[in-house]
Amino acid sequence: MKINYNVSALVANNALKTTDNKLTESLERLSSGLKIANAKDNPSGLAMSRRMNSQIKSLDTADDSNADGISIVETADGVLAEIQDMLQRMNELTIKACNDTNTDDDRAIIDEEIQQLKSEVQRVCDTTEFNGQKLLDGSFDLKGYATIREPGTGKYVTDPYITVSTYSDEIPAGMATITDFTCEFEEDPITGTRNIVPTIVDGQMTSPKGVLTDSKGNVYDNIAVDGDIIKFYNSRGQEVQIKVDETIPATTPITIGLELTATGAMAVQIGANEGQYLDIRIPTMSLSNIGIYNTNTKTIEDSRAAIEQIKNGLAYVSTARSRLGAYQNRLEHTNKSLDVTIENMTAAYSRIMDVDMAEEMTTYSTQTVLDQAGISMLAQANERPSEVLQLLQ
Numbered sequence: 001m002k003i004n005y006n007v008s009a010l011v012a013n014n015a016l017k018t019t020d021n022k023l024t025e026s027l028e029r030l031s032s033g034l035k036i037a038n039a040k041d042n043p044s045g046l047a048m049s050r051r052m053n054s055q056i057k058s059l060d061t062a063d064d065s066n067a068d069g070i071s072i073v074e075t076a077d078g079v080l081a082e083i084q085d086m087l088q089r090m091n092e093l094t095i096k097a098c099n100d101t102n103t104d105d106d107r108a109i110i111d112e113e114i115q116q117l118k119s120e121v122q123r124v125c126d127t128t129e130f131n132g133q134k135l136l137d138g139s140f141d142l143k144g145y146a147t148i149r150e151p152g153t154g155k156y157v158t159d160p161y162i163t164v165s166t167y168s169d170e171i172p173a174g175m176a177t178i179t180d181f182t183c184e185f186e187e188d189p190i191t192g193t194r195n196i197v198p199t200i201v202d203g204q205m206t207s208p209k210g211v212l213t214d215s216k217g218n219v220y221d222n223i224a225v226d227g228d229i230i231k232f233y234n235s236r237g238q239e240v241q242i243k244v245d246e247t248i249p250a251t252t253p254i255t256i257g258l259e260l261t262a263t264g265a266m267a268v269q270i271g272a273n274e275g276q277y278l279d280i281r282i283p284t285m286s287l288s289n290i291g292i293y294n295t296n297t298k299t300i301e302d303s304r305a306a307i308e309q310i311k312n313g314l315a316y317v318s319t320a321r322s323r324l325g326a327y328q329n330r331l332e333h334t335n336k337s338l339d340v341t342i343e344n345m346t347a348a349y350s351r352i353m354d355v356d357m358a359e360e361m362t363t364y365s366t367q368t369v370l371d372q373a374g375i376s377m378l379a380q381a382n383e384r385p386s387e388v389l390q391l392l393q
Contacts, residue, residue: 006385008381009378009384012374012377012381026364026367034354036353045353049349056345056349058273059338059341066335067335070328072268080320084314087314088314089117091314097110098304104298107300118292141282142167143164143263144261151254161245162243164240164258170238172215177258178242179255182253182254184197184207184208184247185247208230212258218238278334282320283320
């Protein structure tokens with residue numbers, strides 16, 4: 001027996017330290033509920049879980065963004081539904097004004113309501129907002145810029161009386177040109193109505209005139225006129241609309257450059273990574289775009305023309321609403337997809353990070369018994385050197 005070095009106590013002490021460390025770790029897991037409380041517990045698992053947790057939080061934010069997109073679409077669609085109701089009321093009034101039992105004075109009274117409805121349509125288009133951003137004034141429609149080529153220098157300069165109104169999604173981005181363009185414009189000084197006056201000779205429209213060629217070389221040689229809006233379109237229904245408020249004489253045709261950016265739609269972030277967004281295009285709404293800027297029922301001729309104008313206006317608004325409805329359906333499916341992804345990723349994250357409380361309690365109980373036993377054994381080991389005194393008696 002030796003008294004200088006109590007090896008038995010050292011062995012018992014080391015075993016007790018190990019047990020105590022394991023007991024401390026078990027207490028930490030039980031109190032925090034985490035399987036990986038520190039990086040040393042599972043370095044690779046911690047790195048994986050942190051990356052996964054970042055993605056889960058990003059998806060939560062994208063889910064909120066997606067919900068905001070649905071709210072925006074619902075706001076715009078609700079306003080367009082009200083515009084449709086006003087157009088339908090105007091349609092009823094124009095049909096009533098077409099009846100020859102009405103006098104021009106009667107039509108003037110009917111026209112007062114129509115003008116009030118037009119003013120309300122324009123007001124709604126100008127003032128509808130979501131989070132301080134206007135929705136229907138073209139802020140989230142595809143952007144385009146018009147310039148004209150100067151005859152002397154060949155440079156393209158801005159003309160405030162010629163602007164891009166709208167164009168189809170399928171039109172390629174880039175510089176489009178309208179060559180040999182002419183038109184005749186008139187504005188009524190009393191009513192303020194603005195019109196491009198078409199000229200038809202032998203069944204063929206000779207004014208306005210021009211051919212539009214897009215950046216890919218596609219030609220749009222069909223022309224239609226609606227107020228001061230000139231539409232260039234092809235056989236596939238693709239069109240570019242420009243607004244012209246000046247006369248371009250047939251003796252001096254011009255070339256118009258159209259920079260079609262194919263950008264401007266509202267980008268709604270629907271995913272956790274870069275580039276995962278949905279462009280929501282909200283068509284421009286105004287009296288000119290709807291096609292009712294000049295609508296009135298002051299005469300029987302005006303009343304008959306108004307029926308077709310309002311019919312086209314209803315079709316324009318219906319097309320815009322169908323587009324918004326498609327966006328909303330897509331966003332709702334995206335919302336469900338995000339919810340399922342978040343649910344499954346959270347379950348995977350929980351398997352890595354969360355402790356099994358039942359299993360950990362078993363470990364804790366084992367380490368508690370070992371700790372108590374270790375303390376008892378260390379106490380007995382410390383008593384062993386004193387037994388040497390019995391040999392000296």
